[in-house]
Every structure is written in C-alpha cells, then in structure tokens.
Amino acid sequence: MTTNCVHLPTAMREVPRLSEKALTDIYNIHYADVPAGIEPAQDKSAFYAGTTPSRLQKILLKALEGDSAEWQPASSGYYEKDFTYYPNGGGLSEYVGVKSANNGGVDTADVTVVADAHTGQVVTMYPK
Structure with missing residues (x-):
C-alpha cells in the first residue's frame, strides 16, 4: 500500500x-495579524496570526497528499484544489484561519490552493 502519494x-x-x-503574497493578502475578537476582513479570508511559513508548508503538503478532492482547472494555465486540513491524515480537522466576514467570519479548516x-x-493559498 502506498501512502503520501501526490495525485496531479x-x-x-x-x-x-x-x-x-x-x-x-499570502502574508500580504491572506494573513490576520489582529487581536482576537476583531472583525474579519469583509472580502478576504485569512490565516491565523502567528501562522509561520513552515505551517503554511505543512498545510500545502496535506493538500498534495490528500486525494479526497481533485485539482481542478482554474483560469488559463492554473489549477486549484479545495480541501479540508486534516493534520494527522484524517480524523479531526484543524482550524487554520477565519472566513471573510462576507462568508460568515467563522473559523475554518477549509483551504484553497491555486498553482x-x-x-x-x-x-x-487561503482559508475558504
């Protein structure tokens, strides 16, 4: 049985x-560096404050390993994948950030990656 395969x-x-x-770009657009209890941005979902580059890398690796959702064509020359972040290969998902206020402003474990x-x-890459 093969594990941790990348399906592209x-x-x-x-x-x-x-x-x-x-x-x-992720830190400039999709990063929340605000104290708890502050309203999320209206249009952009954001990773939690304190999310390090190594944590973003771990999130991306889970997108690559996971095969519950396929990569889909996005705009010309790009592919995207929506997935739920399960840090331990399944079981419980883990919140990574906050949805935009327009999308409810709640914590989310869902992520979109565009490559x-x-x-x-x-x-x-951003919380969805």
Whole structure:
C-alpha cells in the first residue's frame, strides 16, 4: 500500500510548491495579524496570526497528499484544489484561519490552493 502519494492532473507539469514570492503574497493578502475578537476582513479570508511559513508548508503538503478532492482547472494555465486540513491524515480537522466576514467570519479548516500548471509555483493559498 502506498501512502503520501501526490495525485496531479497530467496537465500539471510540476508539483506545487511555495516560493518566497508566494509566501509574501499570502502574508500580504491572506494573513490576520489582529487581536482576537476583531472583525474579519469583509472580502478576504485569512490565516491565523502567528501562522509561520513552515505551517503554511505543512498545510500545502496535506493538500498534495490528500486525494479526497481533485485539482481542478482554474483560469488559463492554473489549477486549484479545495480541501479540508486534516493534520494527522484524517480524523479531526484543524482550524487554520477565519472566513471573510462576507462568508460568515467563522473559523475554518477549509483551504484553497491555486498553482501554476507549468511551473508549480503556488499563486495563492487561503482559508475558504
């Protein structure tokens, strides 16, 4: 039995990975650095304050390992995957951030990853 396999569409030429640019963009757009109890952003969901690059990497690795949802074509040249973060291979999910206020503003374990099909660069990753 094989475990921790990466299942990608044949159109994806590289395994998705986080670059320095991807991390910077995630922190600039989808990162909550506010005290508890503050309203979430209206339009953008955000990872919890204190989410480190290594934690983002662990979340991405679970997206790559998981086969409960398939990678779907997004805009031209990109693929995306929606998944629930199960840090221990199943069982209990773990909250990673907060949904936007427009989507209820509640804690969520759901994540979306968007990657370039040709280079594998993660374009964005955010709580859903």
